Amino acid sequence: MVHTPESDHARAVRTVTEAREELHALVKAAEGPDAGSTVIDNRGVRAVLAPLNRFPAARDPDRNGLSAHPLGSAQKELGDLVALAAEGRPQVLKRYTTPVAVLLPVDGPIRSLPSDPAAHDAAPAGGAVNSQPTPSRERGRRLATLGDAIGDVLSSGPAPGLSFGLPGLDEATGGLHPGRLVLVAAEPQVGGSLIGLAAARHTALVANGRVLYAASGPNSADITRRIIAAEADGDYARLKTGVLTPHEQEVVERLRRAPLLIDDGSDLTAEAIADTAPLADDLALVVVDRLQRARNPRLPLSGENLPEASQILHELARTQHVAVLVVLDTDDPAIVNLLDADVILTLTTLPGQQVTTVTVAERDLGIIGSTSLRPDLAHARFLDITPAAPATSAPAAGDAVPDLVGTAADRELADAALPFTSGAVRGLPAEATRLLAALRTALAGGQVKDLDELRAPLQAMAGAGPHLPDSDVGRRLAAALRTYNTPAPSDSTAQPDAPVARPAAGSGTASDDAADDARRDDDDGLVPGDEEDEPEGAVFPALRILKDAVGRSKMHPIPVIRSEEREDGPWPLISEDMAGEPSWVHPDVTSTRVAHIRDNGRRVRRDQLDVPASFGEGVMCLIDRNGSYPSACSAVPLAPNKLLHTGPLEAFDKTQAGIYLIDIPQWNHPGMPHPLGRLVDRPDDDGRVWVTTPHIKQLERLTREGHLTEPVTIHDSWTGKANESLFKPFYAAAREARTELVQVGGEPYKNYKTRLSIALRLLWPKRQEQRSPFWRPDWRMSMVAEASVRHWTVAFKAVQEGHTLIALRNVDAALFWTPQDTPPGTYRIGTGFGEVKAKFIQRGEFVPEGDD
Numbered sequence: 001m002v003h004t005p006e007s008d009h010a011r012a013v014r015t016v017t018e019a020r021e022e023l024h025a026l027v028k029a030a031e032g033p034d035a036g037s038t039v040i041d042n043r044g045v046r047a048v049l050a051p052l053n054r055f056p057a058a059r060d061p062d063r064n065g066l067s068a069h070p071l072g073s074a075q076k077e078l079g080d081l082v083a084l085a086a087e088g089r090p091q092v093l094k095r096y097t098t099p100v101a102v103l104l105p106v107d108g109p110i111r112s113l114p115s116d117p118a119a120h121d122a123a124p125a126g127g128a129v130n131s132q133p134t135p136s137r138e139r140g141r142r143l144a145t146l147g148d149a150i151g152d153v154l155s156s157g158p159a160p161g162l163s164f165g166l167p168g169l170d171e172a173t174g175g176l177h178p179g180r181l182v183l184v185a186a187e188p189q190v191g192g193s194l195i196g197l198a199a200a201r202h203t204a205l206v207a208n209g210r211v212l213y214a215a216s217g218p219n220s221a222d223i224t225r226r227i228i229a230a231e232a233d234g235d236y237a238r239l240k241t242g243v244l245t246p247h248e249q250e251v252v253e254r255l256r257r258a259p260l261l262i263d264d265g266s267d268l269t270a271e272a273i274a275d276t277a278p279l280a281d282d283l284a285l286v287v288v289d290r291l292q293r294a295r296n297p298r299l300p301l302s303g304e305n306l307p308e309a310s311q312i313l314h315e316l317a318r319t320q321h322v323a324v325l326v327v328l329d330t331d332d333p334a335i336v337n338l339l340d341a342d343v344i345l346t347l348t349t350l351p352g353q354q355v356t357t358v359t360v361a362e363r364d365l366g367i368i369g370s371t372s373l374r375p376d377l378a379h380a381r382f383l384d385i386t387p388a389a390p391a392t393s394a395p396a397a398g399d400a401v402p403d404l405v406g407t408a409a410d411r412e413l414a415d416a417a418l419p420f421t422s423g424a425v426r427g428l429p430a431e432a433t434r435l436l437a438a439l440r441t442a443l444a445g446g447q448v449k450d451l452d453e454l455r456a457p458l459q460a461m462a463g464a465g466p467h468l469p470d471s472d473v474g475r476r477l478a479a480a481l482r483t484y485n486t487p488a489p490s491d492s493t494a495q496p497d498a499p500v501a502r503p504a505a506g507s508g509t510a511s512d513d514a515a516d517d518a519r520r521d522d523d524d525g526l527v528p529g530d531e532e533d534e535p536e537g538a539v540f541p542a543l544r545i546l547k548d549a550v551g552r553s554k555m556h557p558i559p560v561i562r563s564e565e566r567e568d569g570p571w572p573l574i575s576e577d578m579a580g581e582p583s584w585v586h587p588d589v590t591s592t593r594v595a596h597i598r599d600n601g602r603r604v605r606r607d608q609l610d611v612p613a614s615f616g617e618g619v620m621c622l623i624d625r626n627g628s629y630p631s632a633c634s635a636v637p638l639a640p641n642k643l644l645h646t647g648p649l650e651a652f653d654k655t656q657a658g659i660y661l662i663d664i665p666q667w668n669h670p671g672m673p674h675p676l677g678r679l680v681d682r683p684d685d686d687g688r689v690w691v692t693t694p695h696i697k698q699l700e701r702l703t704r705e706g707h708l709t710e711p712v713t714i715h716d717s718w719t720g721k722a723n724e725s726l727f728k729p730f731y732a733a734a735r736e737a738r739t740e741l742v743q744v745g746g747e748p749y750k751n752y753k754t755r756l757s758i759a760l761r762l763l764w765p766k767r768q769e770q771r772s773p774f775w776r777p778d779w780r781m782s783m784v785a786e787a788s789v790r791h792w793t794v795a796f797k798a799v800q801e802g803h804t805l806i807a808l809r810n811v812d813a814a815l816f817w818t819p820q821d822t823p824p825g826t827y828r829i830g831t832g833f834g835e836v837k838a839k840f841i842q843r844g845e846f847v848p849e850g851d852d
Contacts, residue, residue: 012036012037012038012039013038013039013040013041014026014038014039014040014041015040015041015042016040016041016042016043016078016079016082019038019040019049019078020075020078023071023074023075023078024071024269024271026038026049026101027049027071027093027095027100027101030049030050030051030100030101031051031100031101035051035053036051037049037050037051037054039106040078040082040103042078042079042082042083045082045083045086046082046086046106046107047081047082047083047085047086047091047103047104047105047106048085048103048104048105048106049093049101049102049103050101050102050103050104051101051102052099052100052101052102054102054104055090055102055104055110057090058090058092058099058102059099060099061092061094061099066090066091066092067084067089067090067091067092068091068092068093068094068099069081069091069092069093069094070094070095070275070278070279071093071094071095071100071271071275072272072275072276072279073275073279074091074093081103082103084103085103085104085105086105086106086108087105088105088108088109088110090102090103090104090110091103095271095274095275095312097278097319097320098315161174161175161176161177161178161323162175162176162177162199162202162203162207162209162284162285162323163175163176163199163202163203163206163207164176164195164198164199164202165198165199165201165202165206166198166371166373166382166383166384167384168371168372168373168384168385169195169345169358169371169373169384171369171371172358172360172368172369172370172371173343173345173360173369176199176203176285176323176325177323178317178321178322178323179317179318179321179322179323180317180323180324180342180343181310181313181314181317181324181326181340181341181342181343182323182324182325182326182341182342182343182344182345183310183326183328183336183339183341183343183344183345184196184325184326184327184328184345184347185328185330185331185336185344185345185346185347186327186328186329186330186331186346186347186348187329187330187331187347188329188661188684188686188688188715188716189684189685189686190347190348190349190356190685191347191349191356191375191377191382191685192290192327192328192329192347193217193218193289193290193327193685193686194226194375194380194381194382194685195325195327195345195347195358195382196213196287196288196289196290196325196327197223197226197227197230197287197289197380197381198230198381198382199285199287199325200213200227200260200285200287201227201230201231203284203285204258204259204260205231205255205258205260207284208259209259209282209284209285210259210260210261210280210281210282210283210284210285211259211260211261211283211284211285211286211287212261212263212273212276212277212280212283212285212286212287213260213261213262213263213287213289214263214268214273214276214286214287214288214289215262215263215264215268215289216264216268216288216289216290216291216292216299216300216301216302217289217290217292217299217329217686218264218289218686218687219264220262220264221666222687223262223264223289224262225239225240225380226380226381227255227380228244228248228251228252228255229378229379229380229381230379230380230381231251231255232245232247232248232251232252233379234248234251234379235378235379235434235437236377236378236379236380237378237434237681237682237683238681240680240681261280263276267300268299268300268301269300269301269309270288270300270301270305270308270309270310270312270313271312273286273288273312273313273316274312274313274315274316277316277320277322278320283320283322284322284323285322285323285324285325286313286316286317286322286323286324286325287325287326287327288301288313288324288325288326288327289327290326290327290328290329291306291309291310291326291327291328291329291339292329292715293306293328293329293330293332293335294647294648294715294716295648296648296650296713296715297650298713306328306335306338306339307338307339307340310326310338310339310340310341311340313326313340314340314341314342317342326339326341329686331346331347331348341363342362342363343360343361343362343363344360344361344362345358345359345360346358346359346361349375354374354375354419354473355372355373355374355385356372356373356374356375356382357370357371357372358370358371358372358373372385373385375685377685378421378433378437380685406442406443406451409480409483409484410439410443410451410484411443412480412483412484413436413439413458413477413480413481413483413484414436414439414440414443415480416473416476416477416479416480417436417437417439417440417477417480418440419473419477420432420433420436420473420477421433421436421437421440428466428468429466429576432461432466435454435457435458435461436458438454439451439454439458442454456605457593457605458484459484459485461481462481462482462484462485463485465481466481467766467767526758526761526762526765526766526767526770526772528769528770528771530758530761530762530770531543531762531765531770531771531772531773533547534755538751538755539737539741539748539751539752539755540734540737540741540751540752540755540756541755542730542734542752542755542756542758542759543755543758543759543762543773545729545730545733545734545759546727546730546759546760546762547559547773548729549726549727549728549729549730550640550726550727550774552729553640553723553725553726555640555641555721555723555726556640556641557640557641557726558640558641558642558776559773559774559775559776560772560773560774560775560776561642561775561776566775569643569645569718570643570645570658570659570718570778571777573659573690573718574659574690574777574778574781575690575781576781577678577679577682577689578659578679578689578690578691578692578695578781578784578785579677579678579679579781579784579785579788579811580675580676580677580678580679580691580695580785580788580789581677581678581784581788581809581810581811582673582674582677582678582788582791582792582808582809582810583677583678583809583810584673584677584807584808584809585609585806585807586671586804586805586806586807587670588612588614588615589609589610589611589612589806589807590609590610591607591608591609591610591807592607592608592609592610593605593606593607593608594606594607594608594846606846606847606848607807607846607847608844608845608846608847609806609807609815609847611806611817611843615804615806615817616817617819618817618818618819618820619817619818619819619820619840619841619842619843620806620815620816620817620840620841620842620843620845620847621815621816621817621818621822621823621824621838621839621840621841622813622814622815622838622839622840622841622847622848623813623814623815623816623823623824623827623836623837623838624812624813624836624837624838624839625791625811625812625813625814625834625835625836626738626812626830626831626832626833626834626835626836626837627734627738627756627833627834628787628790628791628811628812629757629760629783629784629787629811630730630731630734630735630738630756630760630833631731631735631787631790631833631834632783632784632786632787632790632811633727633728633730633731633734633760633783634727634728634731634833635724635725635728635786636694636724636726636727636779636782636783636786637657637693637694637697637722637723637724637782637786638657638658638692638693638722638723638724638726638778638779638782638783639656639657639658639719639720639721639722639723639778640720640721640723640726641720641721642720643658643659643718643719643720643778644718644719644720645717645718646658646717646718646719647716647717648714648715648716648717649714649717651711651714652696652697652700652712652714653719654722655721655722656719656720656721656722657692657693657719657720657721657722657723657782658692658693658717658718658719658720658778659690659691659692659717659718659719659778660690660691660692660693660696660714660716660717660719661688661689661690661714661715661716661717662688662689662691662696662699662712662713662714662715663687663688663712663713663715664676664680664683664687664688664689665699665708665710665712666708666709666710667708669707669799671799671804671805672792672795672796672799672805672808673792673808675695675698675699675702675789675792676689676691676695677788677792679691679695688715691785692778692781692782692785693722693782693785694782694785694786694788694789695785695788695789696712696714697789698789698792698793699712700712726779727783730759731833734756734833735832735833737752738752738831738832738833739832742831760780760783761780762774763776763777763779763780763783764776764777764779764780764781784811787811788811790811790834791808791810791811791812791814792808794814794826794827795808795814797826798814798816798824798825798826798827801824801825801826803816803817803818803824803826804816804817804818807847815847820840821840823836823838
């Protein structure tokens, strides 16, 4: 039977540029029962991309002496390959090691092949052959007796496999073995990525084995920071600032030589990984971080693509005889069972526990073992855990702070804080976590000077009485804080003053706006009785006005989430971190805390900023925004009703509001803090954060204006129908009252500010015993985030106009370097909401706070 050649008109024609972009799709079109061909034109030189059945010799290119190329390298060299094929030299394209298509000449003969009878019968016309060769008898498959197999196993000696770098996990799994696909299944925020990172670190840095780290989620910067944090015992959050200690710099120099390759391309596919792996000589381990359960159009390793991706990665492990470890962002058995894994590690962490349980299952056998690990999220790693005796709560020997410097109270506080500073238990404010982590570092390193500098802020934090979980670890830390804040008689003169407690509502001694707006994360400043309506004749019945505003809404808001619902859904995901308030000082400016005695004799500590001479002549201009929180109430985007789980979103929907899990965007403006403020210091182990709608809208705007290079990716969400006017009547009443009372001053104005602050704090009372007509954490954090966004936005406009920002704090304070008496024009000076007060500070003077 003679095959007639197809004309160019019967086949698709692509330029070499088009074919390079579409190569994977064109190869797929050449496979299967309906296989088709594509003509590729390189400036008049043509070849045809054809199915293998057009040229059977291509099925075994090694045996037949044909050139073969992985798809990844074929894309780069496609022009040259087309030229070779046009000369009659077939070019076989492979998906990892399997031939999938062949480039043949459109016209002219194919050069004969020494060992393939089909080649001699090959005709021109795009690789069609005149006749099919008579198939030879297939060589017999290799069969082995059980005795042969036993001999092979025993003679090969022990095969311990690669290590995870975690002895307990190695014992439970037997390590990572070549040719096997290991799946790490863990819900977000449980730490699946850290298992992959541990194996990569140990293989590359200890065993000196080459590792390919394929990152579909975290980028190379995230991975690098996590490796540095884990290897140098460095603070992962601090490393985001780019500031390294001398020890960390030494570790970085050692890491530069590590045989670890990172691929974090946004178009990362399983095919691309399989094509790249053979190019890395002596590859020991492939880590794929990660497969994403929810479909994301920007991430090929997601959604319905997962089963096929796992098959490709399993084939990669088998054909390249390499260990492949894949991280999956869910432990849902329905999804895990669809994937082609030899070993499955399932990670679970129960609420309030400091331990992550790893269950090990093997294909066809089921569960074969388990182990426990302790998350050390501050250093982006897991640690082995030694099972504790049931009757004792003493820390493991490896966790206890060495008895080198400091007092017994110092060491007990550091040990009690470990569950919080490691990230195993959440709920402690970022600043408190930072201070306690610094205490552990100072004690472990014998740094007496650092201990002395930490004493005052730690005692102030302890005196504030942070709200802690009602658990064993929470009660232990509370007791350690009380002991730490109890001065010894001989040191009583050196103790800092206790923080000022907020007076009872209506006492008329409320602090200034800044103090009202800067409460500690874990202290809502409320006392019993604050939830009661103000008496008739009150200067400003703020709570009654707020309740009335919510009650009048036509959207029928739900002001209180029932107690039994608060442990599920979106509510445990909401934290004070979502405020996104900045605490930033220009990188060229040095900030020092100095002692200051106020007019009333109270000792406090204030910032003193050292502005370098390179900033030129000028003074510090302190901008103090009036009523940042009530001003934000004029238009807070929030969901008045319940939040529903809306999962990953392809784009932000302006008609909805709620909370969103996003990647932290890169911010490349050194003269401004990150738009998310301190929120960037508290990412989960995947480098993501939960934000409210005001911050999503801010990031969308910055992307449109070109200040952010990548659009926001929403990995998860809880949303409801949006409304921006729920608090507007409250804002209008508060604004009108302020206009009158700011002129009156004295006790009426102080009482007004106290009641205003109480009403807004009652949106989310922190203590269970505190009664309130509200319990909506999302409303409270949306309002605070809106204030943060407005504060940041006006400062950014000033910077864009050429002003130099030297510090930005909370939701109301900004410092600029300006000529005397010349505040930035982007601010309105006045006493109303949204307006500011300006104060000028000379070089060397401290920065006042509140009513200093």
